[in-house]
Amino acid sequence: MVNVKILPDKTHASEEVAQILHDLIVEKPNAVIGVATGSTPEGAYERLAEKIKEHNTDVSQLRFFALDEYVGISWDHPESYHAVINRTVTVPLGVDPSQVNVPEAPDDAPVGSVESYDEKIAAAGGIDLQLLGIGRNGHIGFNEPGTPFDAPTHVGELTNITREDNSRFFEGGVDEVPPTAITQGIGTILKSRQAILMAFGEAKADAIRDSLATPPAEDRPGSSLQHHSNCVLYLDEAAAAKI
Numbered sequence: 001m002v003n004v005k006i007l008p009d010k011t012h013a014s015e016e017v018a019q020i021l022h023d024l025i026v027e028k029p030n031a032v033i034g035v036a037t038g039s040t041p042e043g044a045y046e047r048l049a050e051k052i053k054e055h056n057t058d059v060s061q062l063r064f065f066a067l068d069e070y071v072g073i074s075w076d077h078p079e080s081y082h083a084v085i086n087r088t089v090t091v092p093l094g095v096d097p098s099q100v101n102v103p104e105a106p107d108d109a110p111v112g113s114v115e116s117y118d119e120k121i122a123a124a125g126g127i128d129l130q131l132l133g134i135g136r137n138g139h140i141g142f143n144e145p146g147t148p149f150d151a152p153t154h155v156g157e158l159t160n161i162t163r164e165d166n167s168r169f170f171e172g173g174v175d176e177v178p179p180t181a182i183t184q185g186i187g188t189i190l191k192s193r194q195a196i197l198m199a200f201g202e203a204k205a206d207a208i209r210d211s212l213a214t215p216p217a218e219d220r221p222g223s224s225l226q227h228h229s230n231c232v233l234y235l236d237e238a239a240a241a242k243i
């Protein structure tokens with residue numbers, strides 16, 4: 001089931017999502033949180049960090065699982081998701097790196113399932129709250145159009161549109177963006193107890209329209225969330241313009 005909340009702008013949406021996260025952490029100090037990269041959730045992470053400082057909230061028992069990571073990129077690279085999650089989540093929230101998991105695959109990993117990450121999530125008790133962004137082509141995590149809705153964590157090929165969109169983070173442009181990535185599968189994401197997808201700006205309006213269009217279809221990864229038991233989309237007015 002997908003519910004939609006339309007807020008005036010990114011600042012208001014980030015504040016609401018940060019409050020939901022903080023409430024969860026207070027209620028369940030050992031919560032398991034799924035974290036996304038990309039520019040979309042950064043405001044929510046910043047506000048959450050402020051709330052944690054303000055309330056002196058205990059974060060020592062939390063566990064985090066990142067959604068995805070490029071294959072064939074050094075973790076020292078500032079745009080590896082290991083580095084991004086460290087910079088936007090681990091350090092600002094004041095959690096120990098041992099509490100934070102990012103999927104890993106060797107440089108020469110073939111396309112296919114990597115179920116050990118799902119086993120690690122299950123061993124932690126499953127994800128209480130999964131944060132998501134969405135790509136212009138509707139990808140969630142790095143689940144590109146055509147990914148089966150029951151896919152576990154896997155290595156998959158990135159589309160040209162995704163590599164072009166993400167090339168803004170790489171000095172060397174699109175050629176420097178790895179062609180494959182490891183990502184929690186749609187099946188993994190659908191197992192989370194609660195999911196929040198944030199999308200801001202007019203560039204996301206088509207992907208949001210397609211995610212809500214029925215019936216869900218595998219060429220529109222965002223539409224898989226219609227099968228989620230508890231998912232809310234937090235949108236600004238521009239991202240919601242076509243629904």
Ligand code: GLP
Pocket residue numbers: 036037038039040041067068132133134135139140141142162166
């Ligand atoms: C990347 C990530 C996704 C993210 C998407 C959107 O491709 N793998 O998890 O949702 O980018 O990024 P942004 O939030 O910067 O628009």
